[in-house]
Amino acid sequence: MFIGHETVAFAVVALAAVRLGVSKERALALGVAAGLFAAVPDADMVYALSGLLSAQGGVFGATEAFWAASTAVHRTITHSVVLAAPAALAFALLHDEQTTFRAAGWTVLVGVAGVAFLVSGPLALLVTAAFAAAGRLVLLALDRYVTPALSARDVGVAAFAGLATHPFGDYLTGHPPDLLYPLPIHILTARPDLFGDETLNLLAAFGFELACIWAGVLVALHLLDRDPRDYVSPKATAGIAYAAVAFVVTPPTLDLSYPFVFSVLAVGVVGVTPDYTRRLPDAPTAALTGLAAVTLAGVAYLATYLGFVSEYL
Structure with a gap:
């Protein structure tokens, strides 16, 4: 996280x-x-x-x-x-x-x-x-x-x-935290193997991170009396194209997550691109559109992995 x-x-x-x-x-x-x-x-x-x-x-x-x-x-x-x-x-x-x-x-x-x-x-x-x-x-x-x-x-x-x-x-990624330090009691000693598939475990951790981010964004907009739909551009749907990555890149794991993480986060750049009027979006729109694009990219990758890639591994 x-x-x-x-x-x-x-x-x-x-x-x-x-x-x-x-x-x-x-x-x-x-x-x-x-x-x-x-x-x-x-x-x-x-x-x-x-x-x-x-x-x-x-x-x-x-x-x-x-x-x-x-x-x-x-x-x-x-x-x-x-x-x-x-x-x-x-x-x-x-x-x-x-x-x-x-x-x-x-x-x-x-x-x-x-x-x-x-x-x-x-x-x-x-x-x-x-x-x-x-x-x-x-x-x-x-x-x-x-x-x-x-x-x-x-x-x-x-x-x-x-x-x-x-x-x-931090429980889903890396070495579990020593929750009761300095006491010699360790209640979490290993990250959970939720699905028996290292790639799905990584995608679960990635999805959890995105869910936490969306929770903060939606609560903030609620307290500010703003509608999140006003800040997400249709450009975010470009993130769906990330599904193709599942066919050309070795499926990532928690031990080798960086190629996936860096590339999927790069999809968020779509948020700062000009719209059809050639004007750059304001900061909130750029941020939420980028976040939506990354979210769609993650979902598309997961669907492709489950539907076409995992059965050949």
């Missing part, structure tokens, strides 16, 4: 807020906060940049090296639902205007770093520092760009929602 972490956290929190009687404007602000905090756990990927220094084999080789290096600490400290609670508390305290509360927030983060160091060693300090820095950047963004202003309690709730939902989105 990449964008789906943020959009599903946004959708869950924003919808819950509206159901609890919160105004649409404040619900949007809470959802945005949750979405931003949902990106914070992947700050642990900072260590994976070391893999690029020894990468060979072009773009795909660099991608493989990046993910290989990430396995040292990725999806452990920052992906723990156990540590999500104290981390959310720390970010809430840091959002408070009183110096005493802010000092308490840093103290909590230092405590989290101390636990990580004792359990995982020095590298954990780098990861926790990156995690804290990412959370601090989110707080600065909320102060500067998000209205109406959120209270410390609002931030704590949004932070916990974003941090706690993130690891579950």
